[in-house]
Amino acid sequence: MEHTASCRERASSTCLTHVYRCLQSGLCPSHSAAEVAGVIFSRSLGGEDRQRAPAGYCHDNSLELTYISLTLVEKIISSLTSSLTSHSLPPPVALFCAEIVSVLFQDMDLMSQLVHQFHAEDQLLSHLTAKSGSTWVFYHLLKSGTVCPVWEQMCVQAFHNSTPGTELDACLWSLTEVLKRLLKGAHQEILWKLLAVFDSSLSVLCSKFIPEERREEFTHSRLSGTTFCLLLDLLEVLTASSLICGADVCFKSQRLTHIHSSALLTTISCSSQYFVKKRVLLLLKKAVLQKAGEDWALGEVLLSGLKYERFNSDMSMLSRSVLIAVAADWLQSVQVESASFFGGTRHIGGDEGQKPDCVMLSGVSLLLLKSMELHIQTAGGTAGVDGATEVYGYLQSLCGFLKKNRVELMEVTHPCCWVSLLFGEQDDDMMEASKALLSIFLHHRLSGLEESAELEAACASGCNPHCHFLLLLQSISFDHSILLDFLISTETCFLEYFVRYLKYLRADWQGFKAACGKVSVSDCHLSLQNSRPDSGAGDLCELTYKGEPEQVGFSLCVQPTDSPVETISMAAGIHLVEYSSSDESDPENMDCQDAPGTSVCDNGRFSASDVKQKISGPPIIKQQYESSHPPGLLSQSNSAHERTPEGSSSLTGHMSCPATAPLSGQVTCETSVSAVLCLSQLREVVTRLQTKKLFPYNPSSLIKLLEQVQDCFQQTHLSHFNE
Missing domain, CATH: 1.20.58 (Methane Monooxygenase Hydroxylase; Chain G, domain 1)
Incomplete structure (x- = not known):
């Protein structure tokens, strides 16, 4: 045998x-x-x-x-x-x-x-049967438009019983997989049929494992971490499906993340498993950003103009849950462990320092900021002084939470630096945070306080929009081509943020000038370490800003390249588009790319000749520039250009290196000139691309705003010069 x-x-x-x-x-x-x-x-x-x-x-x-x-x-x-x-x-x-x-x-x-083997003790066997069964269910749905009755009965029974084990795991995974495939394929009618079948049982399941009442007695403690994460995956798919409802009726199961948001927040503070805390936080973050399913769904599937009838109330419910929790000191109970690496996690002792989990820090921060923004949008009306005080109280609580868990945030003297330090490596989150802070500031600045007092309060709470924009420009070394990358990219909300900020900048130029002084002399350490695409990994450019009460110094450390003539641009990096590669582009006038043989910028200042060449109205700016700088600095700046090797050209926007650090007032002027020059270069490039019909959308309004900002700069400096 x-x-x-x-x-x-x-x-x-x-x-x-x-x-x-x-x-x-x-x-x-x-x-x-x-x-x-x-x-x-x-x-x-x-x-x-x-x-x-x-x-x-x-x-x-x-x-x-x-x-x-x-x-x-x-x-x-x-x-x-x-x-x-x-x-x-x-x-x-x-x-x-x-x-x-x-x-x-x-x-x-x-x-x-197959469904009989969902409960197999062998986890691999249970998973493979669920995988095969899900494939058949999806195929059967496409062919006949009906749900497989055997599979439906098994899953509904498992959800109602809510008994932890391999059977529940297999059913959770199987339903999630089928829903994902329907979302990816944009099979909306079939999706509604499937959701109608499981709507009641899913509500029962979540009510048992994520109860709305008596949250101190979480029954999900009976669940393994794997099972609870499978439930979170299902909640994300259900939330993603609600984004394509349009004007159609939305099932209760699609709103479970919002309905149970308060209990999910408690899970973050009460769960004994750190990875469960993180997964719950990421789910809530995606929900508040309306980005559930972005990792696997097709982009166009989740872009729906119309929202379901109760969408605004659900988002309001989510934002209120977050704000109520923060008011009740929820941030103090959020655990932040050491940053993870390929070998797991570790705690570093002694003088080595401890790197915190930035995913948790940025997730908590963005969840709170977007909740505040949503609360403003859904509350209606304008807030008074008490409302502004409450908002700044939330921001102060957030700053305290960040300082407690990230040591370097305690070392900066200017609170607005926290956005760049926390989100510097995640462009999409940084833009979302900046947009939310801008909305918060613009809403509560109508509270009746004096403008100077409001700006001081905003800086104290780290939410001055002028500071955030200037720090963004500093972090990209005032490189307009990177802003252009942001404008044509669909991965961030930069366009929406940028347009709204330019409108505010146009109306508050004095606040911008004040912010230039604050950012320039702040003790904000920002470093850029980029490798050139065409050079070895050791060719790094590091820019560090170090401030003292009365002066600011700039240092640039560059390792030599293969060619002694070549220098490294501070903005060396890979752009989304090679603007000079198009046949219709004008190579002579295209300033988007940094070229070999250009002079290295060693400080935060443009040369007067650069300003004259690149900003309209050159006599005004040049005279103002010269009037605010000693002749020695200008001569040193010009001599730096004269020493440029033969055959190389001075790159517009690069900074010359004085022997001594400029005074704070001079740095303020330098910062504003650098910022406006960057915006002016951006306007020229966008205009050129629009003329050649190479820009992906109509930028006319954006170009007009950039022109108006440039006019504000010229008028302000002209009046100052005349005085």
């Missing part, structure tokens, strides 16, 4: 391997469809040899054959599914696969056997 079982296993393995390889190659196997279906069925779940064999006999081989069979089932159904739209399979192979599926799921009722 042992010899017979061994022979059958070898024959089955040979058959299954042959069929899989043929499908990979797009060929039709030599076996008949009925024969292959019989082998798959016997080896996947109903194998008689396994039942006849002595206990423990060839267990490993038999289990491996089961894994292979289930994998082949998934491969066959997936090939059929893709051929429904793309006709990727040759007709003979497609017919062969369809015959196998018909025999397995209609004649042999394989689906009943």
Whole structure:
């Protein structure tokens, strides 16, 4: 009997391997469809040899054959599914696969056997059966428009019972996978049918594991971390599906993240498992940003103009939950561990310092900021002094939380630096945070306080929009081409933030000038370490701003390149678009790219000749510039350009290096000149691209705003010069 079982296993393995390889190659196997279906069925779940064999006999081989069979089932159904739209399979192979599926799921009722194995103790077997079953459910939905009754019954029963185990895990994963596939394929009508089937059972499931009342007694403590994370994955898919509802009715199951937001916040502070805390926080962050499913869904699928009827009230519920929790000292209970690395996590002691988990820090910060912004948008009306005080209280609590968990934030003298330090490596989050802070400031600046008092309060709370914009420009070394990258990218909300800020800048130029002084002399350490695309990894450029009460110094450390003539731009990096590569571009006038052979900028100041060349109204700016700088500094600046190697040109926007640090007032002027020059260069490039019809959208309003900002600069400096 042992010899017979061994022979059958070898024959089955040979058959299954042959069929899989043929499908990979797009060929039709030599076996008949009925024969292959019989082998798959016997080896996947109903194998008689396994039942006849002595206990423990060839267990490993038999289990491996089961894994292979289930994998082949998934491969066959997936090939059929893709051929429904793309006709990727040759007709003979497609017919062969369809015959196998018909025999397995209609004649042999394989689906009943698959769902029966959802509760298998072997986790890999349970997962593979869920994977194969989900593939069939999705294919069946596309073909017939109906839900597989056996699978539906199993999942509904598991959700109502809510008994932790492999069966619940398999059902959670299976439903999540089917919903994801429907979302990716934009099968909206089928999606509503499936949600209608599970709406009630999913609500029951979440009510048991994420109760709205008595949150101190979380029943999810009975769940393993894996099971709870599977539940969070399902909640994200449900939340993502609500973004494409449009004006249609939204099921309660699609709103579960918002409904249970208060309990989820408590999970972050009460759960004993740190990775569960982080997963819950990321879910809430995606919900408040309306970016649920962004990691796997097609971008255009989740872009819906209309929202469901209760969308605003749900977002308001989420924002209120966050603000109520923060008011109740929720931030003090949020745990932040050391940053993770490939080997796990570790706590660093002694003088080495401890790097915190920036995912948690930025997630908590953005969750609070967006909740404040949403609360402003949904509350209606304008807030008084008390409202502004409450908002600044939230920001002070956030600053205290960040300082407690990130040491370097305690070292800066200007509170507005925290945005650049915290979000500097995540452009999309930084833009969202800046936009939220701008909305918060603009709303509460209408409270009746004096303008100077409001700006001082904003700086004290770290939410002065002028400071944030200047720090952003400093972090990119006033490189207009990086701003252009942001403008044409769909990965951030920079355009929305930029337009709104320019409107405010146009109306508050004095506040901008004051912020230039604050940012210039602040003890804000910002470093850029970029490798040139065409140089070795050791060619690094590090820019450090170090401030004292009365002066600010700039240092640039550059490792030599292969060529003694070549220098490294402070903004060396890879842009989204090679602007000079287009046939319609004007190479002589295109200033987007840094070129070899240009002078290195060693401080925070443009030369007077650069200002004269690049900003309209050069006499005004040049005279103002010269009047605010000693002749010695200007001569040193000019001599730096004279020493540029022959054959190289001075790059507009690069900074010259004085022997001594400028005074704070001079640095203030330098900062404003640098900022306006950057915006002026951006306007020129955008205008050129629009003229050549190379810009992805109509930037006319943006160009007009940039012109108005430049006019404000010229008028202010002209009046100052006349005085």
